[in-house]
Amino acid sequence: MGTTDVEAVWRIESARIVAALTRFTGDFGLAEDAAQEAVAEALVSWPLASPANPAGWLMATARRRAIDAIRRRTALQERYALLSADPGAGPSVDEEIDPDGIDDGVLALMFISCHPVLSPEARVALTLRVVGGLSSEEIARAFLVPVPTVQARITRAKKTIAAAGVPFELPPAAERRERLGGVLSVIYVIFTEGSTATSGDRLLRPDVAYEAIRLARTLAALQPAEPEVHGLLALCELTAARFPARTGPDGSPVLLEDQDRRRWDFSAIRRGLAALAKASPRGLGPYGLQAAIAAAHASAPSVEATDWDRIVVLYEALGRVAPSPVVELNRAVAVAMASGPAPALAIVDELIAADRLPGSHLVPTVRGELLARLGRRPEARAELELAARLCANQRERSVLLRKAAALG
Amino acid sequence: MPKYMLIMRGTDESNAAMMASIEEGIARTRVFIEEMMKAGVLLGAEGLDDPGKGAVVDFSGEVPVVTDGPYGETKELFGGFFLLDVASKQEAIEWAKRVPATPGSKIEVRRVPEEDEVPQDSTVQP
Numbered sequence: 001m002g003t004t005d006v007e008a009v010w011r012i013e014s015a016r017i018v019a020a021l022t023r024f025t026g027d028f029g030l031a032e033d034a035a036q037e038a039v040a041e042a043l044v045s046w047p048l049a050s051p052a053n054p055a056g057w058l059m060a061t062a063r064r065r066a067i068d069a070i071r072r073r074t075a076l077q078e079r080y081a082l083l084s085a086d087p088g089a090g091p092s093v094d095e096e097i098d099p100d101g102i103d104d105g106v107l108a109l110m111f112i113s114c115h116p117v118l119s120p121e122a123r124v125a126l127t128l129r130v131v132g133g134l135s136s137e138e139i140a141r142a143f144l145v146p147v148p149t150v151q152a153r154i155t156r157a158k159k160t161i162a163a164a165g166v167p168f169e170l171p172p173a174a175e176r177r178e179r180l181g182g183v184l185s186v187i188y189v190i191f192t193e194g195s196t197a198t199s200g201d202r203l204l205r206p207d208v209a210y211e212a213i214r215l216a217r218t219l220a221a222l223q224p225a226e227p228e229v230h231g232l233l234a235l236c237e238l239t240a241a242r243f244p245a246r247t248g249p250d251g252s253p254v255l256l257e258d259q260d261r262r263r264w265d266f267s268a269i270r271r272g273l274a275a276l277a278k279a280s281p282r283g284l285g286p287y288g289l290q291a292a293i294a295a296a297h298a299s300a301p302s303v304e305a306t307d308w309d310r311i312v313v314l315y316e317a318l319g320r321v322a323p324s325p326v327v328e329l330n331r332a333v334a335v336a337m338a339s340g341p342a343p344a345l346a347i348v349d350e351l352i353a354a355d356r357l358p359g360s361h362l363v364p365t366v367r368g369e370l371l372a373r374l375g376r377r378p379e380a381r382a383e384l385e386l387a388a389r390l391c392a393n394q395r396e397r398s399v400l401l402r403k404a405a406a407l408g
Numbered sequence: 409m410p411k412y413m414l415i416m417r418g419t420d421e422s423n424a425a426m427m428a429s430i431e432e433g434i435a436r437t438r439v440f441i442e443e444m445m446k447a448g449v450l451l452g453a454e455g456l457d458d459p460g461k462g463a464v465v466d467f468s469g470e471v472p473v474v475t476d477g478p479y480g481e482t483k484e485l486f487g488g489f490f491l492l493d494v495a496s497k498q499e500a501i502e503w504a505k506r507v508p509a510t511p512g513s514k515i516e517v518r519r520v521p522e523e524d525e526v527p528q529d530s531t532v533q534p
Contacts (some may be wrong), residue, residue: 005502103446175450221445267451
């Protein structure tokens, strides 16, 4: 077995092993270290002799490393007489790992990785590492940051969790909904990095978006009664369904109105619509509403045949449950399609007057488009040039400059 | 990301062995399916009925010829599939190894090519 085989087994086993070891040792950081040691050992020994049961081998090896670490720690504590040793304290090293409760363990792992004491970057890195089973190298590649940065984030995150005394358990009922929202937002941050890369020369990074979809599917399987989990999964599936049509052969972005809808992934659309159906037993939440908007696009044969009135209503609802200037801006775009550019421009100008999205390239992008449709070409051109200056994605920037130039 | 189909191929013997303890087989398959769902990789799965109850439409001649029953002389017959959305071919193989298949059966691991496999991504996956 080679490196890719070890990685493949690790992908499948990582969350279960780290969760079981955390239960076993009561120490998340120690469990994660032990699991990583087991992977490192597998990378060395599997190419020489593949184990009959790779998953069992990883679990047993990780468990052994955890026990070693506990012994080392105990020895250290005894040596320095920091603890008037009570050998009965702490986990029994011979205790068998409970095969039940694996699902709760994986879920607890998601909650701890997305804990509010961690920085947003640490939550993303930790979730991909322990729940997704990605290596630091893979995470670094996904987020276009150096490997040591990812390693430092993970190390710091483990220390923070230990220092804050975050327990490895499902959050109490009163906090559950809010904490679940935290997990959803981490998954969505990962997805958006894949669907609209914030930096670099590529607009789409389907490999990154895939990790988010996979996490969302896991969460939907573990928390089937939570509508917003299905809402997020639906949103990701429906958005990813458009990926094949969203970039041209040269990698430049293709706007929704210009996309060849025959290239959309209809299997993904079906999966998205099925998830959306599960998201709305008691009315849609913020992710469900965004998914419903994506579904309205996915179900339309063309821009003209899109139910823009419905999309405006959905954006209004979204603006009420999750008010944000980006939602307002999107509502403006939908209003432009439903009722024309003039009322849409009024919404954008209100946003500007209130300075709700300072420094964003999106406001001048939309304003430029609306001004162009109103025939106010010099103003439109100035707005699009401003948008290009503010835009961090090279692909998007060149499209903006092309449009500005076309306005003469 | 790459999608793979795990194609179940059974022989008369392996199919008979499966039918002999069908309830256990169904229970184990259900557990396996749940495991794949919880890993976020399962897109679909179907199992097929007895090939003897099917029919074959043969396009060798000028017009399609229909015969009842199983497909020709093939020793291994397609019995069902799992459709997976995985990170790599190795992961698909790893899942295939975990299928609760009966002795004598085989699983073919085949990639589903996708529209969105744009050239810029060709280096991402082996």
